Amino acid sequence: xxxxLDEARSAAxxxxxxxxxxxxxxxxxxxxxxxxxxxxxxxxxxxxxxxIRDACRTLASERLADCDLYVTxxxxxxxxxxxxxxxxxxxxFAAPDEKGGGVIHGGRFFAQPTCHHAPEVYAGLGExxxxxxxxxxxxxxx
Numbered sequence: 029x030x031x032x033l034d035e036a037r038s039a040a041x042x043x044x045x046x047x048x049x050x051x052x053x054x055x056x057x058x059x060x061x062x063x064x065x066x067x068x069x070x071x072x073x074x075x076x077x078x079x080i081r082d083a084c085r086t087l088a089s090e091r092l093a094d095c096d097l098y099v100t101x102x103x104x105x106x107x108x109x110x111x112x113x114x115x116x117x118x119x120x121f122a123a124p125d126e127k128g129g130g131v132i133h134g135g136r137f138f139a140q141p142t143c144h145h146a147p148e149v150y151a152g153l154g155e156x157x158x159x160x161x162x163x164x165x166x167x168x169x170x
Contacts, residue, residue: 029098029122029154029164035062035075036100046161049099051083051092051116056119058095059083075099076107091151100158102151106132108117108137111147118148121157137170 033046039062051059061078065071076099084090096118097111102125109130111119121131130137131149138146 029100029120029158031060032075032098032100032122033058033157033161035088035156039063039075040161040165045166047075047099047101049079049082049097051095052080052096053092053095058086072106074104074107076103077110080110081117084114089166094116095154096120097147098153100154101125101162102129102133103129105129105135105137108135112137112143112145115145116147118150120150120153121161122152122154124151124155 032048033049036046039048044066048062050057058083060078061074061075061082064073064078065134067086076097083092087106089116089168095116097116098120099121102121102123103111124132126133132151137143
């Protein structure tokens with residue numbers, strides 16, 4: 029989770045919501061990204077999507093069945109959909125997102141009968157540090 033937290037810190041330094049993600053295969057980081065929605069003027073430029081896109085390019089495949097995704101915040105429904113379509117093997121996320129999450133909150137994407145692939149999900153890895161980073165970011169802006 030530490031490389032994902034590094035990406036989240038970099039996102040915060042750019043003025044982005046501090047969320048970071050890394051794709052790992054065989055213990056090696058294949059792709060990493062932080063949120064870039066403001067920088068790219070793109071509401072889909074979430075850390076998870078950027079990391080998945082980069083991993084697919086790097087591995088020359090639209091499927092990441094032997095890869096795991098580490099992300100600092102519970103993915104939203106859009107990102108959960110991308111995780112499913114990419115066939116990510118395991119999803120690890122740090123902080124829950126009661127308002128915008130789509131995995132254990134909100135629409136619970138992977139629990140829907142229309143979901144074709146659900147990864148193994150592990151929540152809470154690095155939760156305190158990720159939550160503290162998010163709280164500090166929003167506290168500074170209010």
